[in-house]
Amino acid sequence: MGQAPRIVDPSEQGVASLDPGDWDAFRATTHAALDRAIDRLQQAAAGPVWRPTPAEVRERFAEALPADGSGLDAVLTRVEADIAPYVVGNTHPRFLGWAHGAGTPVGLVAELVAAGLNVNCGGRDHIGPVVERQVVRWAAEAFGFPPESTGVFVTGSSQANFLGVLIARDVLLGHGVRVRGLKAEDRQLAAYCSAEAHGCVMQAMELAGIGSGFLRAIETDADGRVQVAQLHAAIRADRASGLAPFLIVGTAGGVNFGAFDDLDALADVAAAEGLWLHVDGAFGALTRLAPSLAPLTSGLERAHSVAFDFHKWAHVPYDAGFLLVRDGGAHKGTFATPAAYLSRAPRGLASGEDWPCDYGPDLSRGFRALKVWLTFQSLGAAAIGAAIEANCAAARRLAGHIAASERFELAAPVPLNIVCFRIKGDTSGAASQELVMRLQERGLAAPSTTRVGGAAVARAAIFNHRTTFADIDAVFADACRVAADLGA
Numbered sequence: 101m102g103q104a105p106r107i108v109d110p111s112e113q114g115v116a117s118l119d120p121g122d123w124d125a126f127r128a129t130t131h132a133a134l135d136r137a138i139d140r141l142q143q144a145a146a147g148p149v150w151r152p153t154p155a156e157v158r159e160r161f162a163e164a165l166p167a168d169g170s171g172l173d174a175v176l177t178r179v180e181a182d183i184a185p186y187v188v189g190n191t192h193p194r195f196l197g198w199a200h201g202a203g204t205p206v207g208l209v210a211e212l213v214a215a216g217l218n219v220n221c222g223g224r225d226h227i228g229p230v231v232e233r234q235v236v237r238w239a240a241e242a243f244g245f246p247p248e249s250t251g252v253f254v255t256g257s258s259q260a261n262f263l264g265v266l267i268a269r270d271v272l273l274g275h276g277v278r279v280r281g282l283k284a285e286d287r288q289l290a291a292y293c294s295a296e297a298h299g300c301v302m303q304a305m306e307l308a309g310i311g312s313g314f315l316r317a318i319e320t321d322a323d324g325r326v327q328v329a330q331l332h333a334a335i336r337a338d339r340a341s342g343l344a345p346f347l348i349v350g351t352a353g354g355v356n357f358g359a360f361d362d363l364d365a366l367a368d369v370a371a372a373e374g375l376w377l378h379v380d381g382a383f384g385a386l387t388r389l390a391p392s393l394a395p396l397t398s399g400l401e402r403a404h405s406v407a408f409d410f411h412k413w414a415h416v417p418y419d420a421g422f423l424l425v426r427d428g429g430a431h432k433g434t435f436a437t438p439a440a441y442l443s444r445a446p447r448g449l450a451s452g453e454d455w456p457c458d459y460g461p462d463l464s465r466g467f468r469a470l471k472v473w474l475t476f477q478s479l480g481a482a483a484i485g486a487a488i489e490a491n492c493a494a495a496r497r498l499a500g501h502i503a504a505s506e507r508f509e510l511a512a513p514v515p516l517n518i519v520c521f522r523i524k525g526d527t528s529g530a531a532s533q534e535l536v537m538r539l540q541e542r543g544l545a546a547p548s549t550t551r552v553g554g555a556a557v558a559r560a561a562i563f564n565h566r567t568t569f570a571d572i573d574a575v576f577a578d579a580c581r582v583a584a585d586l587g588a
Contacts, residue, residue, distance in 0.1 A: 126172065133176050134212070140184065141191060141205050144566055148543020150189040157182050189546055193566035194575055197548035199355070199383050199412055202564040206478045207417040210471035217470075221253075222463040223442070223455025232456055232469035238476065239424045242388050244401025250428035252459040253468040256421035257382035258300035260407030261349070263423050263460060265291070265304040267405060267434045268347040268376035275433045282309045290314045290338045291347040294326040294361055296354035298380055314343070323513055324359025326351070328369060335373055347376045352397050352406075353384020356550050356559070358516030360384060363399030370404075379403045383412040383563070384516065389485035393492065396515070405431075410472045413488050415565060420468050423460070432458050487565040491517045494562045494572050501576040507583045511557040519560045520552055523588045529556030535582055544578040 120126035160182055169175075190200035221228035236251035254260050270277060273285060289310050293301050295317045302312045316334045318326045335345045348370050350361045363379060370377035379385065379400060385408040387393035388400065400406065404427065410420035425431040436458040445451050457463045476484070499514040502521045512520040522532045532549070533556045539545045547560045560575070 120172075129172050129176065136180065136184075137208060138205060141203070141208065144191040144202075145193050145571075148189075149192045149194050149546045150540055151186060151543055152541070153186040157186065190564070191566075192546070193564050193568065193571045194545040195564060196560040196562055196567075196575065197546045199561055199563060201409075201412045201415045201418070202566060203417050204415050204475065204479070204565075206475055207415065207471055210474040211417050213474070214467040214470045217467060219467040219470075221465045221467050221469065222457040223452070224449050225451045226449070228467055228469065229452070229454075229456055231467075231473050235422075235469050235472050236424070239422065242481070243385065243397075243406060243424060244388075245406075245424060245426055248428060249424055249426050250431045250459055251422060251424040252431075252456060253465065254421045254423060254460060254462070255419045256411070257298075257380060257407045257409050258303070258421075260421050260423035261298070261300050261378070261380050262304040262307055263434075264349075264378040264405045264407055264425075265301075265308045265310070265347065267425060267430055268378060269308055269310065270434045271376055271427075271430050272344065272346040278434075287342070287344040288314060289346045290316065290343040291349065292316045292318055292331055292334060292345070292375075293349035294324075294351045294354070294359075295319050296324050296326075296356055296359050297349060297351050298355045298382065301349050301380060320359065323515065324354050324357060326361045326366070328362065328365045331366075331369055335369075335375075345373060345375055347378060350377060350379045350399075350403065351384075352379050352381035352400060353387070353516060355382075356518075356552065357512040357514065357520050358384065358518040359513070360396045360515065363397065363403065365399070367399050367402035371402075376405070377403045378405045379407070381406050381408040383409065386413040386484075387488060387516070389414075389481050390488040390492075391485065392489055393516070410475075413491075413563060414472070414475060414484055415487075416471050416475050420472055425459075435460055488517075490565070491562045491567065494567055494569060495519050495560070497569055498560060498562070498572050498576060501572070505576075505580070507580055507588050511552045517562045519562075520550060520557045521560070522552075522555070522557045523583055523586070526588075527555060531583075531586055531588060532556055532558050534586060535579065535588075538582045538585070539575075539578060542578075542582075544582075545575040547575075 189195045191202055219228045221232060223229065232253065237247060239251055240247055240249040269289065291305060293315060302315055305312045305315045318331045318334060320326055338345050348366055350363050350366045352360055367377055385397060385400065385406055387396055405423060405425045407423050410416040410422060411418045444453060456465060495514055495517045498519045499510060502508045502510050502519065507524060508521045509524050511522045523535060526532050536547050536549050536558050539547060547558050549556045550559045
């Protein structure tokens with residue numbers, strides 16, 4: 101018999117580990133990179149809010165896959181030259197676009213610690229799911245949900261809203277719909293939301309296989325709240341035509357100008373009609389942390405599920421979306437998978453009945469819970485709530501400037517932290533859109549646009565805990581100068 105081939109240790113063939121050969125040099129390089137990251141946050145107000153990425157920089161990112169590495173020092177030099185100057189700018193106090201959180205130095209440390217631990221939080225018996233369950237309990241406490249509620253981290257509220265639709269679908273049809281599919285059903289589902297609802301709600305209906313054609317967008321009143329009488333009428337009409345209403349999606353902080361539905365009224369309708377009430381609270385749900393604003397979410401505690409983002413008004417680093425569900429059995433029944441490789445053991449690393457992967461589609465999951473846990477443990481819920489209140493005060497200041505202005509006018513109510521405005525007489529919205537683009541391109545400020553009454557308007561969404569009244573005054577003054585350039 102011949103000899104068995106010798107198994108060679110890869111290190112004998114010169115194939116090294118991916119760890120650094122010189123840990124001291126790596127430590128020095130890494131400390132320097134961390135110092136630069138801290139400097140950027142400390143100096144977040146310096147320089148332009150945003151700058152476009154030059155063509156020559158874009159071209160550098162068309163290179164072929166590198167077979168050989170350049171070394172960490174060289175690559176970090178490229179980061180400083182080609183990446184850091186051209187990010188979106190949401191750490192800057194005059195970034196007023198969309199609904200972006202600003203991050204915190206504490207969050208930077210949390211991401212560093214989580215990356216070093218490199219924990220897969222899909223399941224198994226380790227501290228990651230324990231920390232995640234702590235955050236679930238905190239969310240339940242903040243929103244008035246029962247302590248046995250369940251929750252799961254996802255990328256953002258778009259994903260959380262999608263999962264909420266799936267749970268509501270399964271509650272009505274039974275979890276067997278996961279196997280037999282919607283085609284086997286003898287009834288078409290129908291859902292209801294505000295005309296101010298985020299577009300991801302429509303997308304969730306499509307992804308769930310129900311169809312956006314069966315999502316009824318109910319008109320709102322002057323304050324952006326869904327009109328309950330019209331909601332009742334739509335449900336009755338759908339039942340009369342043979343459809344099966346199953347879901348109401350309430351809005352806590354509408355995407356256009358921050359409107360809140362009357363969640364208590366929606367909860368009454370859901371209870372009377374036997375429907376699931378899901379609330380899209382992407383940023384508005386966290387007003388529960390701010391005493392002066394918490395009444396806006398009255399009724400949130402009666403919802404069946406809530407989608408929200410820790411990476412918006414809690415300023416946890418991206419991404420940290422979350423879904424909170426009152427009925428843990430319904431939640432788990434929608435997603436748990438009895439796969440052999442996910443079998444549970446009575447002891448050891450594979451023990452434990454409830455793993456995070458039982459409550460959502462992701463098996464490979466980062467340690468998102470750590471940065472949320474560390475943020476709240478370090479800063480406290482009261483400080484985060486105070487920062488939310490300060491943003492709303494800044495929005496009221498900007499709204500006051502707009503209302504008193506000869507150049508601008510408010511385009512929507514200002515119930516929270518979002519100010520929609522237009523140049524006076526700009527019925528088409530073209531001038532207001534040009535105003536926004538010039539402010540961005542000059543690095544002065546970064547508002548965004550939305551559509552109100554069918555026309556584009558400027559939209560200043562104040563989410564940054566670094567934004568002061570001085571920033572608001574400066575943004576308004578710059579907007580006036582740019583509007584004057586436009587002949588307004």
